Each structure stands twice: as structure tokens, then as C-alpha cells.
Amino acid sequence: IMVKCCSAIGCASRCLPNSKLKGLTFHVFPTDENVKRKWVLAMKRLDVNAAGIWEPKKGDVLCSRHFKKTDFDRSAPNIKLKPGVIPSIFDPSSHLQEHSYSVMDSPKKLKHKLDHVISELEDTKKSLRNVLDREKRFQKSLRKTIRELKDECLISQETANRLEAFCWECCQESIERDYIS
Structure with missing residues (x-):
């Protein structure tokens, strides 16, 4: 048998054999649609999957703490609720925990979200690799140009060394600045 839990957000009340001794009672949602609607609205519970107000299912309960x-x-x-009463005691901070209900997304939905994030990560890695490859090619061609200038005696060995060191520093800095931060 399943243990009934209170449907209010952030309420941990469970219907256990000793609940009544603790003065805790559990109440099914009214059959009167009008009153049921008022209960649901008073709860301010959203259904993340349906992107709307949460709807109670058959057998869902609220505990006496909310009355x-x-x-x-x-x-x-047997302690009963008076006809037509509306639950009115809800922890105001509990609706802030509503986001935790998004974990109740179906496994299929969560898997879809995960796949999406993984594919975005793969795309990012790919474009990072492309940028780093471009950077390497650029560095190679710069080094080649420096060598050619030196071979043609258009720049001295010292200038060639300085340019090469500068080129290496520049590339390293831009790699660190753009991809590590």
C-alpha cells in the first residue's frame, strides 16, 4: 500500500498509523467542483509539466495543518471538516521551493534536456577546437613569414627572435583570455 502524503508544497506530512495520535488528520479534496477549485487556488501549487495550476488526482489529500x-x-x-471550508494555512516560503517540482519532469523529458545540454557542449567544444586550430595555423604562418623575412635579410636575427617571442606571447595571451576565462 502507498503511504498518502500531503499535497501541499513543502509539507512533509505523511499519513502513518500514529498520525491521528499526533493530532494529524488527512482530508480528500471536495467532490464539489466549486469548493475543490477554491482549495486548489488556495494552495498556489503549480504543475510544472502542464505549465498551469496543479490538479488533484483521486486519493490526493491535504493534512489538517492547512486548516x-x-x-x-x-x-x-471522527474529526471532519465543516462543509465548504477552504484550507488557508500554507507556508509562504514553501512556494519558493516550487522549482524543486521540476525534478518531477518525466525521465523522458529530463533525458531530452540532458541530451540538449550535451549537444550544446559538444558544439561548443567543436567551435573551441576550430578556433584553437585557426590560432595554431595563424601562428605557423606568422613564424614562416618571420623566417622568410630573416632569410631574405630584410630583418636581423635579433628582430626575428623578438618578433617570434612576441608572436608566441600574443597567441598564448589570446588563448588564455578567450578560452580559459
């Missing part, structure tokens, strides 16, 4: 003491009819042996 005022005056909402209960304690005259009967």
Missing part, C-alpha cells in the same frame, strides 16, 4: 482549528467539526467521533 484553522475552527474549520473542524469535532462533535462526531
Whole structure:
């Protein structure tokens, strides 16, 4: 058998054998559509997958923590809610945890998101490799040009060395600046 859990966001109440002893009772959603709608709106729970207001399923419950003491009819042996009452006690910070409900995306949806991120990462790696290859080719051609200038005696060995050192520094700096940060 499945343990019933309270449907309110951020509420950890579970319907266990000792719940009643702790004064905790669990209440199914009203069959009256109008009152049910008011319960759902009071909960401010969104359904991330359906991108709308969450809808209770058959057997979903709210625990007594979300109702005022005056909402209960304690005259009967079984504690009941008075007709037409609306739950009104919700932790205001709990709806901030709503994003954790997005983890309830179906495995298929999560896999799709993961695949998308992986493919973006692969594309980024590919373009980084291309840039680094371009950088290497540029460096090679620059070195070749420096060698040719020196061979033609258009620049001295010292100038060639300085240019080569400068070219190497420049390329290293741009690689670090653009791709490591």
C-alpha cells in the first residue's frame, strides 16, 4: 500500500498509523467542483509539466495543518471538516521551493534536456577546437613569414627572435583570455 502524503508544497506530512495520535488528520479534496477549485487556488501549487495550476488526482489529500482549528467539526467521533471550508494555512516560503517540482519532469523529458545540454557542449567544444586550430595555423604562418623575412635579410636575427617571442606571447595571451576565462 502507498503511504498518502500531503499535497501541499513543502509539507512533509505523511499519513502513518500514529498520525491521528499526533493530532494529524488527512482530508480528500471536495467532490464539489466549486469548493475543490477554491482549495486548489488556495494552495498556489503549480504543475510544472502542464505549465498551469496543479490538479488533484483521486486519493490526493491535504493534512489538517492547512486548516484553522475552527474549520473542524469535532462533535462526531471522527474529526471532519465543516462543509465548504477552504484550507488557508500554507507556508509562504514553501512556494519558493516550487522549482524543486521540476525534478518531477518525466525521465523522458529530463533525458531530452540532458541530451540538449550535451549537444550544446559538444558544439561548443567543436567551435573551441576550430578556433584553437585557426590560432595554431595563424601562428605557423606568422613564424614562416618571420623566417622568410630573416632569410631574405630584410630583418636581423635579433628582430626575428623578438618578433617570434612576441608572436608566441600574443597567441598564448589570446588563448588564455578567450578560452580559459
